[in-house]
Amino acid sequence: xxxxxxxxxxxxxxxxxxxxxxxxxxxxxxxxxxLLIIDALGERTLRFTGLRAEVEGISHKMLTQNLRMLERxxxxxxxxxxxxxxxxxxxxTEPGRDLRKTVHxxxxxxxxxxxxxxxARRRFDG
Amino acid sequence: xxxxxxxxxxxxxxxxxxxxxxxxxxxxxxxxxxLLIIDALGERTLRFTGLRAEVEGISHKMLTQNLRMLERxxxxxxxxxxxxxxxxxxxxTEPGRDLRKTVHxxxxxxxxxxxxxxxARRRFDG
DNA sequence: CGGTATCCTGAACGATACTG
DNA sequence: CAGTATCGTTCAGGATACCG
Numbered sequence: 001x002x003x004x005x006x007x008x009x010x011x012x013x014x015x016x017x018x019x020x021x022x023x024x025x026x027x028x029x030x031x032x033x034x035l036l037i038i039d040a041l042g043e044r045t046l047r048f049t050g051l052r053a054e055v056e057g058i059s060h061k062m063l064t065q066n067l068r069m070l071e072r073x074x075x076x077x078x079x080x081x082x083x084x085x086x087x088x089x090x091x092x093t094e095p096g097r098d099l100r101k102t103v104h105x106x107x108x109x110x111x112x113x114x115x116x117x118x119x120a121r122r123r124f125d126g
Numbered sequence: 127x128x129x130x131x132x133x134x135x136x137x138x139x140x141x142x143x144x145x146x147x148x149x150x151x152x153x154x155x156x157x158x159x160x161l162l163i164i165d166a167l168g169e170r171t172l173r174f175t176g177l178r179a180e181v182e183g184i185s186h187k188m189l190t191q192n193l194r195m196l197e198r199x200x201x202x203x204x205x206x207x208x209x210x211x212x213x214x215x216x217x218x219t220e221p222g223r224d225l226r227k228t229v230h231x232x233x234x235x236x237x238x239x240x241x242x243x244x245x246a247r248r249r250f251d252g
Numbered sequence: 253c254g255g256t257a258t259c260c261t262g263a264a265c266g267a268t269a270c271t272g
Numbered sequence: 273c274a275g276t277a278t279c280g281t282t283c284a285g286g287a288t289a290c291c292g
Contacts, residue, residue, distance in 0.1 A: 022236045023182075025243060029232070032156045048254055056149075059286055064255065074239075074246025085253040086292075095239040102231050106156070109228060110148045113200070113221040117151060120200025174274055185266055190275065211273040212272080 028073060029099070033058060033066045038075065038096060039103045045091040075099060154199060155225070159184060159192045164201065164222060165229045171205075171217040201225060 028034065033055070040046075040054040052063050067090060070076040075096035081087040092100060110117075154160065159181070166172070166180040178189050193216060196202040201222035207213040218226060236243075 018237075018240065021240070021244070022233065025236050026161075026232065027158050030156060030158045030161050032153050035152075035156050060255090061285065061287090065285090072247055072250040074242050080254090084292090086255090088254060093242075095235075095242050098239070099232070099235050102228060102235060105228050105231065106152065106225070107148065109221075109225050110151050111144075113224070114144065114147070116200050116219075116221050118147070121198055124198040186275090187265070187267090191265095206274090209273095210272090212275090214274060 025073060028069055029075075031066075033062050034070060035103050035106075037063070037066055037070065038092065038100050039107075041076070041090060041092045041096070042100070043092075043097070045089045048088055048090070051090055070096070151199060154195055155201075159188055160196060161229050161232075163189070163192055163196065164218065164226050165233075167202070167216060167218045167222070168226070169218075169223070171215045174214055174216070177216055196222070 036055050036058070037051070040051060046054065048063070048067075051067075052058060052060070055063065067076060067078070071078050074093055077091050077093050079089045079091075081089070162181050162184070163177070166177060172180065174189070174193075177193075178184060178186070181189065184192075193202060193204070197204050200219055203217050203219050205215045205217075207215070
């Protein structure tokens with residue numbers, strides 16, 4: 001679980017470390033842009049500009065920031081072709097593709113409960 | 127899919143509406159606090175204060191805000207007992223519990239790829 | 253083309269105080 | 273106890289400009 005912090009007895013040292021790392025990764029990944037980027041990449045290899053076109057509404061800055069973060073966490077692989085002008089390609093790693101399934105489950109969930117959500121909103125707003 | 131916007135021919139009107147709603151819901155839910163709250167609630171019914179204790183590090187304000195949002199989207203049910211002092215209970219709805227599975231998949235994913243991630247980070251940071 | 257750096261604005265957030 | 277409101281700060285994030 002991510003929510004609960006274990007108490008720090010020496011024996012738990014590894015567990016707490018794992019736990020806090022899990023929490024850290026969770027905070028990294030559980031954000032709109034990161035998940036949209038992962039979804040957009042899919043099985044393809046995309047260049048920076050192409051990727052930006054795929055992720056509706058993302059800014060240059062947010063894209064670079066999130067790509068660095070995803071690369072750091074080993075979700076995205078970045079390949080630089082030292083040509084002029086430079087050609088940089090992004091693709092999901094195996095764990096990245098794996099996580100992408102989760103994103104899809106979230107999308108499925110949205111569509112599945114579409115009416116429930118619409119109804120709840122109408123009731124709440126009115 | 128959530129990333130791509132359909133072009134607005136009249137026939138697609140419902141689809142684009144559904145799509146933009148999906149995107150909206152996605153933006154609502156794909157955030158750290160919302161997911162942590164959903165995870166923390168689990169199968170239980172919790173009161174405001176209890177819930178706050180469960181979600182490590184969340185502020186009073188963030189908790190209320192996110193709870194309102196989750197209620198609005200029909201993920202959380204809020205029950206007020208008109209006593210003094212008031213007793214307000216929160217629980218996941220069926221769609222909410224359903225989405226919670228997704229959160230767990232994300233957690234599982236984290237643990238599964240733990241070493242990969244740690245390695246990637248070391249390589250990236252050094 | 254892709255990336256970094258700088259600046260600037262508005263939103264997110266925390267702290268605090270007040271109400272039923 | 274739970275919730276709203278207000279204020280002040282911090283920080284995310286957009287715009288712009290410049291480098292490889």
